[in-house]
Amino acid sequence: MKDAYSLIVSAIETGVFRPGDRLVESELAERFGVSRTPVREALQRLETQSMLKRDGRSLIIATLDHNQLAELYTVRAELEALAARLAARNASPEEIRVLGAMVAEDQAIVNDPQALARANRRFHHQVHLASHNRYLVQQLDLVHRSMALMARTTLAAKGRGAVALEEHQALVDAIASGDSALAEQSLRRHISNAFETRLKEEARQFGEQPATGIDNEL
């Protein structure tokens, strides 16, 4: 049995709880078979990571409107760019080989968006680690946790998976060559494309979603 924190996080990540939902301590406690205290602690931790936000006295799952999305991508681009630059300078040969291997392996699952999304998270995390800056790793963790609030992965978009892997490969090559400017440029382009894809997906689905309860209140 895992702890309340991980249980709640994965419930959010798998979409059991959705942005805007209200989380009631006693409900969660019963659902997970623990008492309210560990649930409370988990909720407060999630609140400080701003996956939850207060609504009056109770907690709801944070929602991302268009502006927040843009702000989040801005911060993410900057931090990831820094990570790429540092990784190009600091990554050890072993780390570089691991990154290369990850890209190669991911070719096999290029048509499974769910698996690819997980692999994608692992890949980026590995890049973060290669920066050898633990604060950067921590901050990027936070950013990615907020990104988990976005329902769909952009990797489900037609053709995006293959392109994303090419971009990953380019990044690994840049890191391997120790060219920090190229690594940064490569990563910025990757993030930028991801954002663009997300905006397109968002636009494509405009109006066709049934009540999600979060952004169609009129």
Added chain:
Amino acid sequence: MKDAYSLIVSAIETGVFRPGDRLVESELAERFGVSRTPVREALQRLETQSMLKRDGRSLIIATLDHNQLAELYTVRAELEALAARLAARNASPEEIRVLGAMVAEDQAIVNDPQALARANRRFHHQVHLASHNRYLVQQLDLVHRSMALMARTTLAAKGRGAVALEEHQALVDAIASGDSALAEQSLRRHISNAFETRLKEEARQFGEQPATGIDNEL
């Protein structure tokens, strides 16, 4: 009476608890006149902000060694630079006037390092807000909280206060003129000087500190 969280934070910030100290729930509970539950919650929140870290089963106040210091300043420089750039683009005239006023007022306390340190934090926070990016504000909050673990402020160094205010003024001017490149450059120089000052102070005091219990174990 404030809540346990703020009480603990200010105890750390004022140096009542020092890096490396072990925090025992029951002690804190008694000291603050509350039960262990709110203390626990506060401690866990501080842990997720990495002001505390686990040492075995219990929590100690996080320490910053030289490497961590460098890593922290690296991340900070990047995020603050982004904030400066965005502030130059997005700050409203009112916000700019407030920033100018803050610098002007701070001239009066240039010789009171404690007050100046507080004013400095307020000033930077105001710059962050002027970026109009709430994720950036949040991330920079985190960075500054980790910086609170450093005992002394660099503003106590001889002459640093006055120079720092000049740098603040330069930043405000750049933001006011809407020149994002200049604002970024100006802020990077400011951070860089602060870091340099800190390293000098650190070097100056090498060997003269009695057992702090954290970095002189032999």
Added chain:
DNA sequence: CTGATGCAGTTTGCTTGCAATCCGGCGGCG
């Protein structure tokens, strides 16, 4: 004399129960 083992004290993690607060509906009054 050294190392292992068990015991006691300390501290954390969790449960349970209680008090305070907030939200919604309902009735009274203007």
Added chain:
DNA sequence: CGCCGCCGGATTGCAAGCAAACTGCATCAG
């Protein structure tokens, strides 16, 4: 007819107590 205030349920915040885990010490066996 509408607005205000009150009451009941629901939910959070806090407190106290209990069980389990770890630490350090002492004792005993080899």
